[in-house]
Amino acid sequence: MRGNFILLLLVAIAMMSGCDGSVKNANSSNTNTNSNTAQSFKQPDPIRPTSAVDPAFKTCNPYFPLVPGSVAKYVINYSSGIVADLTVVVDAADEENRKVFTQRSQLVDRSGGMRIVQTITRKFVCDGDRVQILSELTDGNIEGQQSSAEFQYRDNSLAMIDPKSLSIKGSTWQHGFRPVYRRPGQPPSVSDQPTIIVFEVTGPEEVITPVGTFKTIGVMRKIKDNTVMDYYAPGLGLVKRQAKEGTSWEIKEYSGLKPQDM
Numbered sequence: 001m002r003g004n005f006i007l008l009l010l011v012a013i014a015m016m017s018g019c020d021g022s023v024k025n026a027n028s029s030n031t032n033t034n035s036n037t038a039q040s041f042k043q044p045d046p047i048r049p050t051s052a053v054d055p056a057f058k059t060c061n062p063y064f065p066l067v068p069g070s071v072a073k074y075v076i077n078y079s080s081g082i083v084a085d086l087t088v089v090v091d092a093a094d095e096e097n098r099k100v101f102t103q104r105s106q107l108v109d110r111s112g113g114m115r116i117v118q119t120i121t122r123k124f125v126c127d128g129d130r131v132q133i134l135s136e137l138t139d140g141n142i143e144g145q146q147s148s149a150e151f152q153y154r155d156n157s158l159a160m161i162d163p164k165s166l167s168i169k170g171s172t173w174q175h176g177f178r179p180v181y182r183r184p185g186q187p188p189s190v191s192d193q194p195t196i197i198v199f200e201v202t203g204p205e206e207v208i209t210p211v212g213t214f215k216t217i218g219v220m221r222k223i224k225d226n227t228v229m230d231y232y233a234p235g236l237g238l239v240k241r242q243a244k245e246g247t248s249w250e251i252k253e254y255s256g257l258k259p260q261d262m
Helices: 002-016 024-029 031-040
Strands: 071-077 083-096 100-108 116-127 132-140 145-153 158-160 172-182 195-209 210-221 226-233 235-241 249-255
Touching: 145 195, 158 172, 195 235, 195 249, 210 235
Parallel strands: none
Antiparallel strands: 071 083, 071 249, 083 100, 100 116, 116 132, 132 145, 132 158, 145 172, 172 195, 195 210, 210 226, 226 235, 235 249
């Protein structure tokens, strides 16, 4: 069970960061556990932004719209058969003479069979019309076991490039981080090597989602041989994600965000 717990935690973190991952082994080895624990799993209270949306607010990058007060909800279908719901909310505050956007994401196993609840907190700042990521912290509870992971990003790590560069097929960028994993009663586990994510713009593509059809820009992200396709719609941000191994995300609901024509 302990090995499966670690695997699941790493997979969920990897998917939030756009890496490839598979939960096939963990899912198959816990089939009996799923059926026994699904009824006892209590769904957590949903997260909410701390303030309402300001109608006058203008985001620095429409493809990565950090709108304070906004909410986006996704359904995640893992290749193993697990289905999870993901809620993403955004808040903002002035820190060290700059506006820092805090994005909180709550991932919950829809069936309750695996009893997975994770909260991911990421912080961003605008650099002109580019978006830099400052930090990322995941707190997880899987099968009643607590754990956390911190991604220590390099300085000036870009989460999203400027819209002009994003419109050019073949544009690339990358960022790196060093993961630190923590479990109660144990010393932190620090990776010896940084993780490097490489991004490449694949061009415009029309994407169908449960809430509509959108004109998007496709971005492929790679970590070694693992690839994920992300599709960003102006005004909404990420609307669809497809991993090489079969896991997919789709936006199913949003508020405080508005699709834009570019």
